[in-house]
Amino acid sequence: xxxxxxxxxxxxxxxxxxxxxxxxxxxxxxxxxxxxxxxxxxxxxxxxxxxxxxxxxxxxxxxxxxxxxxxxxxxxxxxxxxxxxxxxxxxxxxxxxxxxxxxxxxxxxxxxxxxxxxxxxxxxxxxxxxxxxxxxxxxxxxxxxxxxxxxxxxxxxxxxxxxxxxxxxxxxxxxxxxxxxxxxxxxxxxxxxxxxxxxxxxxxxxxxxxxxxxxxxxxxxxxxxxxxxxxxxxxxxxxxxxxxxxxxxxxxxxxxxxxxxxxxxxxxxxxxxxxxxx
Amino acid sequence: xxxxxxxxxxxxxxxxxxxxxxxxxxxxxxxxxxxxxxxxxxxxxxxxxxxxxxxxxxxxxxxxxxxxxxxxxxxxxxxxxxxxxxxxxxxxxxxxxxxxxxxxxxxxxxxxxxxxxxxxxxxxxxxxxxxxxxxxxxxxxxxxxxxxxxxxxxxxxxxxxxxxxxxxxxxxxxxxxxxxxxxxxxxxxxxxxxxxxxxxxxxxxxxxxxxxxxxxxxxxxxxxxxxxxxxxxxxxxx
Numbered sequence: 001x002x003x004x005x006x007x008x009x010x011x012x013x014x015x016x017x018x019x020x021x022x023x024x025x026x027x028x029x030x031x032x033x034x035x036x037x038x039x040x041x042x043x044x045x046x047x048x049x050x051x052x053x054x055x056x057x058x059x060x061x062x063x064x065x066x067x068x069x070x071x072x073x074x075x076x077x078x079x080x081x082x083x084x085x086x087x088x089x090x091x092x093x094x095x096x097x098x099x100x101x102x103x104x105x106x107x108x109x110x111x112x113x114x115x116x117x118x119x120x121x122x123x124x125x126x127x128x129x130x131x132x133x134x135x136x137x138x139x140x141x142x143x144x145x146x147x148x149x150x151x152x153x154x155x156x157x158x159x160x161x162x163x164x165x166x167x168x169x170x171x172x173x174x175x176x177x178x179x180x181x182x183x184x185x186x187x188x189x190x191x192x193x194x195x196x197x198x199x200x201x202x203x204x205x206x207x208x209x210x211x212x213x214x215x216x217x218x219x220x221x222x223x224x225x226x227x228x229x230x231x232x233x234x235x236x237x238x239x240x241x242x243x244x245x246x247x248x249x250x251x252x253x254x255x256x257x258x259x260x261x262x263x264x265x266x267x268x269x270x271x272x273x274x275x276x277x278x
Numbered sequence: 279x280x281x282x283x284x285x286x287x288x289x290x291x292x293x294x295x296x297x298x299x300x301x302x303x304x305x306x307x308x309x310x311x312x313x314x315x316x317x318x319x320x321x322x323x324x325x326x327x328x329x330x331x332x333x334x335x336x337x338x339x340x341x342x343x344x345x346x347x348x349x350x351x352x353x354x355x356x357x358x359x360x361x362x363x364x365x366x367x368x369x370x371x372x373x374x375x376x377x378x379x380x381x382x383x384x385x386x387x388x389x390x391x392x393x394x395x396x397x398x399x400x401x402x403x404x405x406x407x408x409x410x411x412x413x414x415x416x417x418x419x420x421x422x423x424x425x426x427x428x429x430x431x432x433x434x435x436x437x438x439x440x441x442x443x444x445x446x447x448x449x450x451x452x453x454x455x456x457x458x459x460x461x462x463x464x465x466x467x468x469x470x471x472x473x474x475x476x477x478x479x480x481x482x483x484x485x486x487x488x489x490x491x492x493x494x495x496x497x498x499x500x501x502x503x504x505x506x507x508x509x510x511x512x513x514x515x516x
Contacts, residue, residue, distance in 0.1 A: 008367035015364025019350070019357075026352035026394065103348040106312050107365040108337035269316045275309075 012109040016117025017124075020087075024125065038079050038133050045075040045200070046141045066231065069144075071200055072137055073230055077223055078199045080130040081164055082190055087122030088168030089186045091115055093175040102274055111265065112258055115172065119165045145230065152229035152239045159246040160222030166253025167218065169261055176264040179273060198223055218249045281306045282474040283320065288467075290325075290417075293444070293451040295465030297458075297498065299505075303474035304454040308420045311452065312342045324418055341366070341416035345423035347403040351396040355381070355406045358395060359413055366414035373413075380409040383442065385435045400427045408436055412443055421453040425460060433457070437464055458494045470498055477501045 024031055049068035091114070095101035104114065137143060171189050175182030196203075196210050197219035203211050214220045225242035228234040268274050281303040288294050296304040309315040310322050313333040321328060327335040349358050359377050363369035378388060384405045390398055395406065404427055411419055425433045437460065443449060455461050461468055462482050470478040470485070478485055478501060482494055491497035499505060 011364050011367055011369060015361055015369070018364070019353075019361045022353050022357045022361075023350060098348075098350050099346060100348045100350060102309075102312075102314050102344070103342075103362075104365075106314060106337055106340070106342060107362075108334060108367070109365055110334070266316065269314060270318075272315060274314055 008108075009110060009113045012107070013113050013117040013120065016114060017121040020118060020121035020125075035129055035132065038129060039136050042072065042075045042079060042133050042137050043140060045071050046137060050141075065144075068141065069231055070227065072141065072143065073227055074199045074223060076130060076134055076137065077226055078194065078219075079133060080126045081160065081219055081222065082194070083126040083129065084119070084122045084161065085164055085168045085171070085193075086186070086190060087125070088115065088119045088165060089171035089174075089189070090183070091118040091172045093172075093183045093186070096175060096179065105265070105274060111261055115169050115258075115261070116165075119161075119168065123161055147233045148230040149233045149235045150229075152233075152235045153226050155236055156222060156225035156229060156239050156242055156246070159243040159250075160218060160225075162250030163218035163246055163253050164222075166250055166255075166257045169254065169257030173257075173261050173264045176261070176268050176273065193217055193219055196220070218246055218253070221245050221249075281310070281317070284476060286469070286476070286479075288450060288452065290450050291444075291448045292466045293440075293453060293464050295461040295468045296452065296454045296471060297456070297461055297468055297494065298454075298471035299456075301473075302471040304471050305422055306474075307471075308342065308422050308452065308454060311336075311418070312340055312420050313337055338366075339417040340420060341411040341414050341418075342420040342422065343404075343407050343411045343424045345426050347395070347400075347407050349395045349403065349406070352394050354392045354394055355386075355398070355409075356391050358406065359410050362410045363413055368414055376413060377409070380412050380439070381405070383435075383439045384409055385432065401429060401432050404428055405432065405436070408439070412439070415447075417449060419449055419451045421451060421455075423454055423456065425455070425457065433460065440464065461494055468494065470494075470501060472502050 046068060049064070049071045052067060053064050092101065095104050107114075138145075171186050174185045174189075178185070192213075196206065196214040197217045198214060199219070203214045203220065206214060221242050225234075225239055225246075228242075229239060284307070296307065298304050306315060310317050310329060311324060313329050313336050316330055321330075323329065324336045325339055329336050350361075353361075356374070356377060360369060360373055363373050378391070381388060381391065386402060386405045386409070390402060395403060398406070404424070408421075408424060411421075425436050428436065440451065444451075451464075453461075453464060466481060468478075468480065468482050468485060469476050478489065478497065480488070485494065485497050486492065489497045489500050491500050495505070
């Protein structure tokens with residue numbers, strides 16, 4: 001890749017991220033609604049944990065405070081990771097809604113640049129939104145992060161983005177394969193990840209086939225690693241194995257995602273699926 | 279089959295018109311050249327690059343104006359255009375000035391530049407689409423019914439801008455149109471298509487002379503026995 005082309009691709013990458021920013025500014029009312037929904041969801045999980053004691057959960061071995069923190073961390077992280085996942089997974093669906101898919105696919109931009117530009121915005125936006133939800137949760141539940149190792153948690157969070165992008169690119173292929181049902185299939189993938197990735201419970205409570213699926217989900221390692229740092233103070237050194245697993249998954253998932261996307265794009269052009277919106 | 283076997287060479291620098299009713303294969307041809315459709319058989323090259331195997335190189339030199347306004351409707355003309363400029367590597371400090379210049383040439387009121395596209399009329403949206411294509415400075419401009427929905431004055435403004443652009447630098451234009459007056463005014467060469475086949479190919483005056491029509495509409499009627507406005511099934515992929 002020449003310097004000129006690299007410069008051009010970088011400009012396009014920023015162009016996609018900037019376009020998303022403009023779109024979100026115009027749809028700001030929706031974003032306020034989604035932020036409210038995120039806050040309410042996380043608070044519900046927090047109050048669910050608070051209510052466990054009154055429902056009879058207790059005993060000497062049951063740490064209610066720890067259970068609450070466990071669930072809140074899961075809810076917050078799921079909110080962030082699922083937002084990044086769905087933003088990237090909806091890269092194509094969004095273009096179909098707006099009727100811009102042909103224009104974007106005709107642009108002299110590598111598909112990798114296109115999808116990474118969308119992910120770049122999603123990561124930044126997701127962080128901002130999750131930070132606001134975190135502030136509300138900390139204020140209401142008086143969460144104690146005094147034992148947390150923030151550096152370890154941030155390292156896992158950063159590494160978890162890599163395989164998540166790969167998974168999201170794979171999912172974004174669905175609306176290319178099926179203009180009618182692709183979007184709904186993206187939701188199904190998201191729901192399945194929620195089930196098997198240990199967001200609100202340890203994997204050990206799942207039936208064996210779902211445990212196997214959970215072991216293949218990068219979110220499982222991301223959530224486990226983050227909890228390890230936030231609840232038990234695991235530092236950067238302790239997290240290196242988890243980071244290694246996440247990066248290895250990313251190294252496999254991102255090229256696989258790009259390859260599958262390229263195949264789906266060729267298929268769509270052969271069958272004339274780009275033009276269709278339904 | 280939307281497009282039959284076609285042997286066509288377009289020389290750089292001219293305006294070539296493709297005339298035909300709906301379903302004649304002209305939009306399919308434009309999509310193939312724009313790398314949006316893959317032909318079942320045969321090859322197509324743009325400035326020597328294969329549209330399938332070297333699609334990225336082709337796209338660097340091509341832009342398209344389609345009959346549907348392909349915009350983010352909530353974004354303003356400026357936001358849509360700066361996005362396009364970034365994708366085509368032509369964004370810079372002078373982008374806003376250039377956008378204003380082009381929109382002025384097209385006769386678009388400048389107070390709409392920061393309004394959402396959805397608030398613009400169909401004609402205004404189409405002018406922004408044309409302005410966006412000019413902004414990216416393509417060497418090959420594919421125009422699929424570019425002036426459909428515009429009033430006669432706006433059509434004239436688009437034609438003037440196209441002529442201005444051609445005077446500034448060499449640009450090859452392929453334009454699909456139903457508008458016979460537009461074709462006669464703009465095109466140095468005209469292809470008449472029907473049923474996915476090219477029926478006639480030549481200069482407008484030459485076609486009229488050979489086929490004995492006073493106008494291009496007459497030539498088309500002579501060749502097909504129908505008018506260009508006739509309703510045909512919508513085009514499908516090849």
